[in-house]
Amino acid sequence: MLLAEEIREYALDLGFDGIGFAAAAPFAGLAQALQEREEGYRWAGEALQLNRAADPQNVLPGARSLVALIFDYHKLSFPPAFLGKVGKAYLARLYPGKRRIFGSRVRLFKEFLEQKGMAVGVKPSLPDRQAAVRAGLGTFGRNTFVYVPGRGSFVALTVMAVDASLDGALHEPGSRCPEDCNRCIEACPTGALYAPFKMNPLRCIAFQTFCAGNVPGCPPDIPPEIREKMGTWVYGCDICQDACPRNRKRLEQKLPPDAYLVEIAPHFALEKLLNMDEQFYRARIQPLLYGYIWEKKFLQRNAAIALGNSGGEAALPHLAKALEDKEPLVRRYSAWAAGRIGGRKGQALLERQLRREDDPEVLSEARAALERL
Ligand code: SF4
Ligand code: SF4
Numbered sequence: 343m344l345l346a347e348e349i350r351e352y353a354l355d356l357g358f359d360g361i362g363f364a365a366a367a368p369f370a371g372l373a374q375a376l377q378e379r380e381e382g383y384r385w386a387g388e389a390l391q392l393n394r395a396a397d398p399q400n401v402l403p404g405a406r407s408l409v410a411l412i413f414d415y416h417k418l419s420f421p422p423a424f425l426g427k428v429g430k431a432y433l434a435r436l437y438p439g440k441r442r443i444f445g446s447r448v449r450l451f452k453e454f455l456e457q458k459g460m461a462v463g464v465k466p467s468l469p470d471r472q473a474a475v476r477a478g479l480g481t482f483g484r485n486t487f488v489y490v491p492g493r494g495s496f497v498a499l500t501v502m503a504v505d506a507s508l509d510g511a512l513h514e515p516g517s518r519c520p521e522d523c524n525r526c527i528e529a530c531p532t533g534a535l536y537a538p539f540k541m542n543p544l545r546c547i548a549f550q551t552f553c554a555g556n557v558p559g560c561p562p563d564i565p566p567e568i569r570e571k572m573g574t575w576v577y578g579c580d581i582c583q584d585a586c587p588r589n590r591k592r593l594e595q596k597l598p599p600d601a602y603l604v605e606i607a608p609h610f611a612l613e614k615l616l617n618m619d620e621q622f623y624r625a626r627i628q629p630l631l632y633g634y635i636w637e638k639k640f641l642q643r644n645a646a647i648a649l650g651n652s653g654g655e656a657a658l659p660h661l662a663k664a665l666e667d668k669e670p671l672v673r674r675y676s677a678w679a680a681g682r683i684g685g686r687k688g689q690a691l692l693e694r695q696l697r698r699e700d701d702p703e704v705l706s707e708a709r710a711a712l713e714r715l
Contacts, residue, residue: 345458345506345508346508346509348458349361349409349454349458349508352451353411353451356447356450357447358411358412358413358447358451358500359412359413359414359493360412360479360490361410361411361412362409362410362474362479362511363408363409363410363477363508364407364408364410364473364476364477364478364510364513365406365407365408365476365510365511365512366398366399366402366405366407366408367512368396368397368399369396369397369469369476371472371515372396372469372472373396373397376393376396377393379542381544382543382544383543384559385553385557385561391466391467392466392467395466395467396469398463398468398503400466401465401466401468401503402461402462402503402504402505405463405503405504405505406504406505406507406508406510407503407504407506407507407508407509408477408501408502408503408510409455409501409503409508410470410473410474410476410477410479410499410500411448411451411499411500411501412474412479412490412493412497413436413444413447413497413499413500414490414493414496414497415430415431415433415436415496415497416430416493416494416496416592416597417597418598418599418600418603419596419597419598419599420603421599421603421607423607423608423610423611424603424607424610426573426574426575427574427575427576427577427610427612427648428577428578428610428631429548429575429577429578429579429580430496430578430580431496431498431578432577432578432631432632432634433603433631433632436632437632437633438500439633444498448500451502452502455502455504460504460505460506461505462502462503462504463502463503464501464502467501468501468502468503469501470499470500470501471486471488471499472515473501474488474499474501475488475515475516476510476511476513476515477510477511478511478513480497481515481516481517481518482516482517483526483586483588484517484523484524484526484527484535484538484539485526485530485582485586486535486539486541487583489518489588489589493592494583494586494588494589494591494592494593495583495586495588495589496583496589496592517539518588520587523587525585525586526582526586527582529584529585530582531572531573531581532545532546532547532568532572533545535582544561545568547568547571547572547573547575547578547581548575548578548579550564550568550572551572551575551578551579551635551644552577552634552635552640553634554640555640555643555671556634556635556636556637556640557634564643564647566678569647569651569675569678569682572644572647572648572651573651573652574648574651575644575648576612576641576644576648577631577634577641577644606630609622609626609627612645612648612649612653613645613649613653613657613660615627615641615642615644615645616642616645616646616649616660616661616663616664616672617660617664617667618638618641618642620638623638627641639669639671640671642667642669642671642675643672643675646661646664646672646675646676646679647675647678647679649661649679650675650678650679650680650681650682651679651682653679653683655683655685655688657679657683658680658683658688661680661691664676665677665680665695670701670703673695673699673701673704674701674707675707677692677695677704677707677708677711678707678711680695680711681708681710681711681712681714681715682711684715688715689712689715692708692712692715695708696708696709696712
Protein backbone atom coordinates (compact mmCIF):
# COMPACT_ATOMS: atom_id res chain seq x y z
CA MET A 343 0.00 0.00 0.00
CA LEU A 344 1.25 3.50 -0.79
CA LEU A 345 2.43 5.48 2.24
CA ALA A 346 -0.14 8.24 1.66
CA GLU A 347 -2.92 5.66 1.52
CA GLU A 348 -1.75 4.04 4.77
CA ILE A 349 -1.70 7.43 6.47
CA ARG A 350 -5.16 8.27 5.18
CA GLU A 351 -6.64 5.01 6.44
CA TYR A 352 -5.08 5.40 9.86
CA ALA A 353 -6.41 8.97 10.19
CA LEU A 354 -9.95 7.90 9.31
CA ASP A 355 -9.69 4.93 11.66
CA LEU A 356 -8.72 7.33 14.48
CA GLY A 357 -11.94 9.26 13.92
CA PHE A 358 -10.76 12.17 11.79
CA ASP A 359 -13.29 13.07 9.12
CA GLY A 360 -10.89 13.93 6.35
CA ILE A 361 -7.23 14.19 5.47
CA GLY A 362 -5.26 15.82 2.68
CA PHE A 363 -1.66 16.44 1.71
CA ALA A 364 -0.14 19.71 0.60
CA ALA A 365 3.25 20.80 -0.62
CA ALA A 366 5.33 22.39 2.17
CA ALA A 367 6.00 25.58 0.21
CA PRO A 368 5.92 28.90 2.09
CA PHE A 369 2.54 30.62 2.46
CA ALA A 370 3.66 33.78 0.74
CA GLY A 371 0.16 35.32 0.72
CA LEU A 372 -0.18 34.85 4.47
CA ALA A 373 3.25 36.32 5.21
CA GLN A 374 2.37 39.35 3.08
CA ALA A 375 -1.07 39.75 4.71
CA LEU A 376 0.47 39.62 8.18
CA GLN A 377 2.93 42.29 7.16
CA GLU A 378 0.25 44.53 5.66
CA ARG A 379 -2.00 44.17 8.70
CA GLU A 380 0.79 44.39 11.24
CA GLU A 381 -1.22 46.37 13.77
CA GLY A 382 -4.05 43.85 13.99
CA TYR A 383 -1.72 40.87 14.12
CA ARG A 384 1.17 42.13 16.24
CA TRP A 385 -0.07 39.97 19.12
CA ALA A 386 0.04 36.88 16.87
CA GLY A 387 3.74 37.33 16.24
CA GLU A 388 4.35 37.13 19.95
CA ALA A 389 1.72 34.63 21.06
CA LEU A 390 1.46 32.33 18.04
CA GLN A 391 4.53 33.14 15.93
CA LEU A 392 2.21 33.06 12.92
CA ASN A 393 4.72 34.96 10.82
CA ARG A 394 7.40 32.30 11.41
CA ALA A 395 5.04 29.42 10.67
CA ALA A 396 4.12 30.98 7.32
CA ASP A 397 7.21 29.13 6.14
CA PRO A 398 6.93 25.43 7.08
CA GLN A 399 10.75 25.22 7.03
CA ASN A 400 10.68 27.16 10.31
CA VAL A 401 8.50 24.43 11.78
CA LEU A 402 10.46 21.51 10.38
CA PRO A 403 13.72 22.12 8.52
CA GLY A 404 13.57 19.84 5.49
CA ALA A 405 9.74 19.71 5.47
CA ARG A 406 8.44 18.38 2.15
CA SER A 407 4.74 17.86 2.82
CA LEU A 408 1.97 19.11 5.06
CA VAL A 409 -0.62 16.71 6.38
CA ALA A 410 -3.97 18.41 7.04
CA LEU A 411 -6.65 16.71 9.12
CA ILE A 412 -10.31 17.58 9.54
CA PHE A 413 -12.54 16.84 12.48
CA ASP A 414 -16.23 17.71 12.20
CA TYR A 415 -17.39 19.00 15.58
CA HIS A 416 -21.03 19.44 14.71
CA LYS A 417 -22.21 15.86 14.94
CA LEU A 418 -24.22 16.39 18.13
CA SER A 419 -26.59 19.25 18.80
CA PHE A 420 -25.46 22.28 20.78
CA PRO A 421 -27.81 22.89 23.74
CA PRO A 422 -29.81 26.14 23.49
CA ALA A 423 -28.34 27.24 26.85
CA PHE A 424 -24.94 27.60 25.17
CA LEU A 425 -26.13 29.29 22.00
CA GLY A 426 -25.09 32.91 21.86
CA LYS A 427 -22.76 32.43 24.82
CA VAL A 428 -20.05 29.91 23.95
CA GLY A 429 -18.69 29.35 20.44
CA LYS A 430 -19.09 25.77 19.26
CA ALA A 431 -15.37 25.49 18.60
CA TYR A 432 -14.31 26.61 22.07
CA LEU A 433 -14.90 23.39 23.94
CA ALA A 434 -11.80 21.74 25.37
CA ARG A 435 -12.67 18.43 23.78
CA LEU A 436 -11.66 19.91 20.41
CA TYR A 437 -8.14 20.75 21.46
CA PRO A 438 -5.09 18.59 21.88
CA GLY A 439 -4.84 18.58 25.68
CA LYS A 440 -3.01 15.61 27.16
CA ARG A 441 -6.08 14.31 28.94
CA ARG A 442 -8.48 14.79 26.04
CA ILE A 443 -9.61 12.27 23.45
CA PHE A 444 -8.84 14.73 20.70
CA GLY A 445 -5.34 15.21 22.12
CA SER A 446 -4.83 11.45 22.17
CA ARG A 447 -6.05 11.22 18.58
CA VAL A 448 -3.54 13.84 17.46
CA ARG A 449 -0.74 12.24 19.50
CA LEU A 450 -1.45 8.75 18.10
CA PHE A 451 -1.49 10.13 14.58
CA LYS A 452 1.83 11.91 15.07
CA GLU A 453 3.36 8.77 16.57
CA PHE A 454 2.12 6.79 13.56
CA LEU A 455 3.92 9.16 11.18
CA GLU A 456 7.08 8.88 13.25
CA GLN A 457 6.87 5.09 13.29
CA LYS A 458 6.73 5.26 9.51
CA GLY A 459 10.14 6.92 9.65
CA MET A 460 9.09 10.54 9.19
CA ALA A 461 10.28 13.59 11.09
CA VAL A 462 7.19 15.55 12.16
CA GLY A 463 6.97 19.28 13.01
CA VAL A 464 4.03 20.94 14.73
CA LYS A 465 5.42 24.07 16.41
CA PRO A 466 4.99 26.95 15.95
CA SER A 467 1.47 26.11 14.79
CA LEU A 468 1.17 25.96 11.03
CA PRO A 469 -1.54 28.06 9.32
CA ASP A 470 -4.19 25.36 9.42
CA ARG A 471 -6.81 27.07 7.25
CA GLN A 472 -4.37 27.88 4.47
CA ALA A 473 -2.90 24.36 4.61
CA ALA A 474 -6.33 22.69 4.48
CA VAL A 475 -7.29 24.76 1.43
CA ARG A 476 -3.96 24.08 -0.24
CA ALA A 477 -4.52 20.36 0.35
CA GLY A 478 -7.87 20.63 -1.43
CA LEU A 479 -9.99 19.83 1.62
CA GLY A 480 -12.14 22.93 1.35
CA THR A 481 -12.46 26.51 0.21
CA PHE A 482 -12.50 29.83 2.03
CA GLY A 483 -15.70 31.62 2.94
CA ARG A 484 -15.75 35.41 2.92
CA ASN A 485 -15.87 35.14 6.71
CA THR A 486 -12.33 33.63 6.50
CA PHE A 487 -13.44 30.17 7.69
CA VAL A 488 -12.72 27.04 5.67
CA TYR A 489 -15.76 25.26 4.26
CA VAL A 490 -15.54 21.54 3.67
CA PRO A 491 -17.98 20.10 1.12
CA GLY A 492 -20.91 18.43 2.88
CA ARG A 493 -19.78 19.66 6.32
CA GLY A 494 -19.62 23.44 6.22
CA SER A 495 -17.29 25.43 8.46
CA PHE A 496 -17.79 23.66 11.79
CA VAL A 497 -14.57 21.70 11.42
CA ALA A 498 -11.44 21.63 13.56
CA LEU A 499 -8.23 21.63 11.55
CA THR A 500 -4.91 20.08 12.50
CA VAL A 501 -1.75 20.38 10.42
CA MET A 502 1.63 18.70 10.67
CA ALA A 503 4.78 19.13 8.57
CA VAL A 504 6.68 15.98 7.55
CA ASP A 505 9.92 15.38 5.72
CA ALA A 506 8.40 12.76 3.38
CA SER A 507 7.10 13.48 -0.09
CA LEU A 508 3.41 12.61 -0.08
CA ASP A 509 2.46 14.05 -3.47
CA GLY A 510 1.06 17.10 -1.73
CA ALA A 511 -1.26 19.36 -3.67
CA LEU A 512 -0.91 23.10 -4.22
CA HIS A 513 -4.53 24.17 -4.61
CA GLU A 514 -4.97 27.89 -5.00
CA PRO A 515 -7.16 29.55 -2.35
CA GLY A 516 -10.64 29.68 -3.85
CA SER A 517 -14.16 30.35 -2.66
CA ARG A 518 -17.56 28.89 -3.42
CA CYS A 519 -19.53 31.67 -1.79
CA PRO A 520 -22.48 32.82 -3.90
CA GLU A 521 -21.39 35.90 -5.79
CA ASP A 522 -23.88 38.27 -4.22
CA CYS A 523 -23.66 36.95 -0.66
CA ASN A 524 -22.42 39.27 2.03
CA ARG A 525 -24.35 37.90 4.98
CA CYS A 526 -21.43 37.12 7.26
CA ILE A 527 -20.06 40.65 6.87
CA GLU A 528 -23.48 42.17 7.49
CA ALA A 529 -24.08 39.93 10.51
CA CYS A 530 -20.77 40.68 12.25
CA PRO A 531 -21.81 43.10 15.01
CA THR A 532 -18.44 44.77 15.50
CA GLY A 533 -17.25 45.27 11.93
CA ALA A 534 -14.43 42.78 12.55
CA LEU A 535 -15.23 41.35 9.11
CA TYR A 536 -14.52 44.56 7.24
CA ALA A 537 -14.15 43.19 3.72
CA PRO A 538 -14.48 39.81 2.01
CA PHE A 539 -11.84 37.41 3.38
CA LYS A 540 -10.56 40.07 5.78
CA MET A 541 -11.03 40.05 9.50
CA ASN A 542 -9.55 42.38 12.09
CA PRO A 543 -9.00 40.24 15.20
CA LEU A 544 -8.88 43.32 17.43
CA ARG A 545 -12.56 43.90 16.69
CA CYS A 546 -13.58 40.25 16.85
CA ILE A 547 -15.74 39.21 19.81
CA ALA A 548 -14.14 35.76 19.97
CA PHE A 549 -10.67 37.30 20.18
CA GLN A 550 -11.72 39.83 22.80
CA THR A 551 -13.39 37.23 25.04
CA PHE A 552 -10.14 35.39 25.69
CA CYS A 553 -7.19 37.46 24.50
CA ALA A 554 -7.69 40.88 26.04
CA GLY A 555 -5.67 41.23 29.21
CA ASN A 556 -4.90 37.53 29.23
CA VAL A 557 -2.54 36.68 26.37
CA PRO A 558 0.87 38.39 26.00
CA GLY A 559 0.87 41.00 23.26
CA CYS A 560 -2.94 41.32 23.23
CA PRO A 561 -4.78 44.50 24.20
CA PRO A 562 -5.04 44.97 27.98
CA ASP A 563 -8.73 45.71 27.90
CA ILE A 564 -11.95 45.28 25.91
CA PRO A 565 -12.85 48.68 24.42
CA PRO A 566 -16.28 49.94 25.64
CA GLU A 567 -17.48 50.25 22.05
CA ILE A 568 -16.84 46.50 21.51
CA ARG A 569 -18.35 45.55 24.89
CA GLU A 570 -21.70 46.96 23.83
CA LYS A 571 -21.68 44.80 20.73
CA MET A 572 -20.69 41.56 22.41
CA GLY A 573 -24.26 40.61 23.27
CA THR A 574 -24.18 37.55 25.52
CA TRP A 575 -21.00 35.92 24.19
CA VAL A 576 -18.64 34.96 27.00
CA TYR A 577 -16.27 32.67 25.11
CA GLY A 578 -15.95 32.77 21.36
CA CYS A 579 -18.55 33.89 18.81
CA ASP A 580 -20.36 31.99 16.05
CA ILE A 581 -22.38 34.77 14.48
CA CYS A 582 -20.64 34.89 11.09
CA GLN A 583 -20.81 31.10 10.76
CA ASP A 584 -24.41 30.80 11.93
CA ALA A 585 -25.49 33.47 9.43
CA CYS A 586 -23.94 31.64 6.50
CA PRO A 587 -26.06 29.84 3.92
CA ARG A 588 -23.19 27.41 3.34
CA ASN A 589 -23.82 26.16 6.88
CA ARG A 590 -27.60 26.19 6.68
CA LYS A 591 -28.10 22.50 5.95
CA ARG A 592 -25.85 21.50 8.83
CA LEU A 593 -27.51 23.94 11.22
CA GLU A 594 -30.98 22.73 10.28
CA GLN A 595 -30.06 19.08 10.60
CA LYS A 596 -31.71 17.23 13.46
CA LEU A 597 -28.73 16.02 15.46
CA PRO A 598 -28.70 13.74 18.50
CA PRO A 599 -28.36 15.63 21.81
CA ASP A 600 -24.98 16.00 23.45
CA ALA A 601 -25.71 14.39 26.82
CA TYR A 602 -22.73 15.93 28.61
CA LEU A 603 -23.40 19.47 27.41
CA VAL A 604 -27.08 19.15 28.32
CA GLU A 605 -26.11 18.07 31.83
CA ILE A 606 -23.70 20.88 32.49
CA ALA A 607 -25.60 23.68 30.70
CA PRO A 608 -27.17 25.08 33.93
CA HIS A 609 -23.69 25.92 35.25
CA PHE A 610 -23.32 28.41 32.43
CA ALA A 611 -26.06 30.79 33.56
CA LEU A 612 -24.50 34.26 33.29
CA GLU A 613 -25.17 35.19 36.93
CA LYS A 614 -23.47 31.97 38.07
CA LEU A 615 -20.44 32.73 35.92
CA LEU A 616 -20.28 36.29 37.21
CA ASN A 617 -20.16 35.32 40.88
CA MET A 618 -18.48 31.91 40.72
CA ASP A 619 -15.80 30.97 43.22
CA GLU A 620 -12.51 29.33 42.37
CA GLN A 621 -13.75 25.85 43.21
CA PHE A 622 -16.79 26.15 40.94
CA TYR A 623 -14.60 27.52 38.15
CA ARG A 624 -12.03 24.72 38.45
CA ALA A 625 -14.55 21.91 38.82
CA ARG A 626 -17.46 22.95 36.62
CA ILE A 627 -16.36 25.52 34.07
CA GLN A 628 -12.71 25.33 33.24
CA PRO A 629 -12.68 21.62 32.24
CA LEU A 630 -15.22 22.30 29.50
CA LEU A 631 -13.43 25.26 28.01
CA TYR A 632 -10.24 25.15 26.08
CA GLY A 633 -7.66 26.81 28.29
CA TYR A 634 -7.37 30.14 26.54
CA ILE A 635 -8.71 31.79 29.68
CA TRP A 636 -6.16 31.23 32.39
CA GLU A 637 -7.88 33.00 35.26
CA LYS A 638 -11.54 32.97 36.17
CA LYS A 639 -11.64 36.75 36.47
CA PHE A 640 -11.63 37.06 32.65
CA LEU A 641 -14.69 34.85 32.33
CA GLN A 642 -16.36 36.83 35.14
CA ARG A 643 -15.52 40.01 33.22
CA ASN A 644 -17.19 38.56 30.11
CA ALA A 645 -20.24 37.51 32.13
CA ALA A 646 -20.52 41.06 33.53
CA ILE A 647 -20.49 42.48 29.99
CA ALA A 648 -23.07 39.90 28.85
CA LEU A 649 -25.36 40.72 31.78
CA GLY A 650 -24.95 44.44 31.16
CA ASN A 651 -25.98 43.89 27.55
CA SER A 652 -28.88 41.58 28.23
CA GLY A 653 -29.86 41.24 31.84
CA GLY A 654 -31.89 44.39 32.46
CA GLU A 655 -32.75 45.38 36.04
CA ALA A 656 -32.97 41.72 37.08
CA ALA A 657 -29.18 41.54 36.67
CA LEU A 658 -28.47 44.39 39.10
CA PRO A 659 -28.49 42.30 42.31
CA HIS A 660 -25.93 39.96 40.71
CA LEU A 661 -23.83 42.92 39.65
CA ALA A 662 -24.15 44.40 43.16
CA LYS A 663 -22.63 41.21 44.53
CA ALA A 664 -19.88 41.26 41.88
CA LEU A 665 -19.09 44.84 42.86
CA GLU A 666 -17.81 43.32 46.10
CA ASP A 667 -15.52 40.82 44.31
CA LYS A 668 -11.91 40.94 45.43
CA GLU A 669 -10.72 41.32 41.82
CA PRO A 670 -10.72 44.96 40.67
CA LEU A 671 -11.20 43.71 37.08
CA VAL A 672 -14.52 42.08 38.03
CA ARG A 673 -15.66 45.18 39.94
CA ARG A 674 -14.64 47.42 37.07
CA TYR A 675 -16.63 45.58 34.42
CA SER A 676 -19.56 45.16 36.81
CA ALA A 677 -19.58 48.94 37.17
CA TRP A 678 -19.64 49.26 33.40
CA ALA A 679 -22.51 46.75 33.22
CA ALA A 680 -24.50 48.57 35.94
CA GLY A 681 -24.12 51.78 33.93
CA ARG A 682 -25.15 50.01 30.75
CA ILE A 683 -28.36 48.84 32.44
CA GLY A 684 -28.78 52.26 34.01
CA GLY A 685 -32.06 53.47 35.46
CA ARG A 686 -32.43 54.66 39.04
CA LYS A 687 -31.22 51.37 40.46
CA GLY A 688 -28.17 51.19 38.23
CA GLN A 689 -27.30 54.76 39.17
CA ALA A 690 -27.71 54.03 42.90
CA LEU A 691 -25.39 51.05 42.60
CA LEU A 692 -22.71 53.14 40.96
CA GLU A 693 -23.04 55.96 43.50
CA ARG A 694 -22.70 53.46 46.34
CA GLN A 695 -19.58 52.06 44.66
CA LEU A 696 -18.04 55.52 44.44
CA ARG A 697 -18.47 55.96 48.20
CA ARG A 698 -16.72 52.72 49.15
CA GLU A 699 -14.34 51.88 46.31
CA ASP A 700 -10.61 52.48 46.65
CA ASP A 701 -9.25 51.09 43.40
CA PRO A 702 -8.53 54.00 41.01
CA GLU A 703 -9.47 52.07 37.86
CA VAL A 704 -12.79 50.89 39.29
CA LEU A 705 -13.49 54.42 40.46
CA SER A 706 -12.80 55.85 37.05
CA GLU A 707 -14.98 53.19 35.34
CA ALA A 708 -17.84 53.92 37.77
CA ARG A 709 -17.51 57.67 37.20
CA ALA A 710 -17.49 57.21 33.43
CA ALA A 711 -20.56 54.97 33.70
CA LEU A 712 -22.39 57.62 35.74
CA GLU A 713 -21.50 60.30 33.24
CA ARG A 714 -23.03 58.25 30.46
CA LEU A 715 -26.36 57.93 32.28
S1 SF4 B 1 -16.57 35.61 15.19
FE1 SF4 B 1 -18.16 37.18 15.62
S2 SF4 B 1 -17.09 39.13 15.93
FE2 SF4 B 1 -15.64 37.66 15.01
S3 SF4 B 1 -15.74 38.06 12.84
FE3 SF4 B 1 -17.27 36.46 13.23
S4 SF4 B 1 -19.20 37.55 13.69
FE4 SF4 B 1 -17.55 39.04 13.77
S1 SF4 C 1 -22.27 34.26 4.54
FE1 SF4 C 1 -22.14 34.24 2.31
S2 SF4 C 1 -20.24 35.36 1.86
FE2 SF4 C 1 -20.17 34.79 4.03
S3 SF4 C 1 -19.04 32.87 4.06
FE3 SF4 C 1 -21.21 32.36 3.96
S4 SF4 C 1 -21.67 32.13 1.77
FE4 SF4 C 1 -19.73 33.18 1.95
